Amino acid sequence: ETGVTQTPRHLVMGMTNKKSLKCEQHLGHNAMYWYKQSAKKPLELMFVYNFKEQTENNSVPSRFSPECPNSSHLFLHLHTLQPEDSALYLCASSHEYRVLAGGGETQYFGPGTRLLVL
Amino acid sequence: QKEVEQDPGPLSVPEGAIVSLNCTYSNSAFQYFMWYRQYSRKGPELLMYTYSSGNKEDGRFTAQVDKSSKYISLFIRDSQPSDSATYLCAMSEGGTGNQFYFGTGTSLTVIP
Numbered sequence: 001e002t003g004v005t006q007t008p009r010h011l012v013m014g015m016t017n018k019k020s021l022k023c024e025q026h027l028g029h030n031a032m033y034w035y036k037q038s039a040k041k042p043l044e045l046m047f048v049y050n051f052k053e054q055t056e057n058n059s060v061p062s063r064f065s066p067e068c069p070n071s072s073h074l075f076l077h078l079h080t081l082q083p084e085d086s087a088l089y090l091c092a093s094s095h096e097y098r099v100l101a102g103g104g105e106t107q108y109f110g111p112g113t114r115l116l117v118l
Numbered sequence: 119q120k121e122v123e124q125d126p127g128p129l130s131v132p133e134g135a136i137v138s139l140n141c142t143y144s145n146s147a148f149q150y151f152m153w154y155r156q157y158s159r160k161g162p163e164l165l166m167y168t169y170s171s172g173n174k175e176d177g178r179f180t181a182q183v184d185k186s187s188k189y190i191s192l193f194i195r196d197s198q199p200s201d202s203a204t205y206l207c208a209m210s211e212g213g214t215g216n217q218f219y220f221g222t223g224t225s226l227t228v229i230p
Binding site for chain 1: 120122124126159160161162163164167206208212213214216217218219220221222223
């Protein structure tokens, strides 16, 4: 296992529901990420938190709301989602939010939450 | 235009074959190139990491970067059924606050 856990692993929700995805990392990392993975599309970076501060929001609709209460936990709050939001949501962590020649900023991914919006 | 292009496959090869997986990109500022392997129902895991041009070898895996052609490759020698997975390329300009750009992934099946 990578040291990054995600719950729930599967989620089915209606368009009017509110739910939350949870990610926890046990690696002592300072950066955490939410990605969306859809079939036949590249991984899309949604949000980045570096030292608990949100540093990236890649034009994500407001129906997705991230929360990072501490450097080990990351949440993605979902409300009034659309069917096209159905995808695999991946959480990742790294030591810090940067990429270095030494490769020390490897991102470790969790297993993902498979979300289906009806 | 997509930042990174990758043939989604699927690719099916017999056990023992040499596999070649490729990505092209448009951003000449990319300096860091990665290959991730993703098994079914799992998150991606880093397989190879290369900085700038050249080759890097790790066991049966070789990563190759040709910056002049904006083309990267992953070769798998003596492929095994356990190599069956989706392979994602990713790249970045590097530095603080620099995100990765991923390909769509190539699905590989190695037939025993």
